[in-house]
Amino acid sequence: MIDLKKYLIKYRYGHFLRIFFDILSKFGIRITFYYTFREMISLKKPQPPSIKFKNLKISCWGPEEIKAMALIPGRKFSEENLLKRLKEGQKCFGVIKENEIIAFTWCNFKEMTFGWHRTPLKKNEVYIYDAFTLIEYRGKGIAPFLRYNCYKELAKIGMKNLYSHTDYFNTPAMNFKLKLNAKKEKLSLYVVFFTKWPFHFILKDYQK
DSSP, X not given: OOOHHHHHHHHHHSOHHHHXXXXXXXXXXXXXXXXXXXXXXXXXOOOOOSSOGGGEEEEXXXXXXXXXXXXXXXXXXXXXXXXXXXXXXXXXXXXXXXXXEEEEEEEESSEEEETTEEEEOOTTEEEEEEEEEOGGGTTSSHHHHHHHHHHHHHHHTTOOEEEEEEETTOHHHHHHHHHTTOEEEEEEXXXXXXXXXXXXXXXXXXXX
């Protein structure tokens, strides 16, 4: 059954087409427009978050933080799934305030993925994905703050080419990436019918 209340809330804060695509997904048809970004080690430090800056701790997370992450409401990844990422060599950078999880993002050093569409990465490349900020801390400058510090940590281990995906309708995420000098590489369309038949199309290549 479709939760009409949930979609009414989305209609208030989201784009109509994105809501329409969300409804279609309930019937087995997934349609996603997204940008591929190439991010750079930005030298421009973003403004500190509007919450108490001195109490924020940024670190590379391990199993203990992963266990707490898996309990966040609305997240669809289990503790087992997240620990598997660590075993595969992925890294998770996160922000904690007084032992409370605020935000985090994952880094994959082997491949850039979007559903069934996968692109192998070279030794100095990394795919930044699954960026998440708890609802009560959104709009406070946490995302660019974490991203900037993530850039610095990745630079220490020799990462030069950073890639990410952003949903076409996710304006806040696009804006903060652009402010950190990220560049759009491609606009793509990803369609899946009944979780069996995936199709991927490049609609625009900004590199040409």
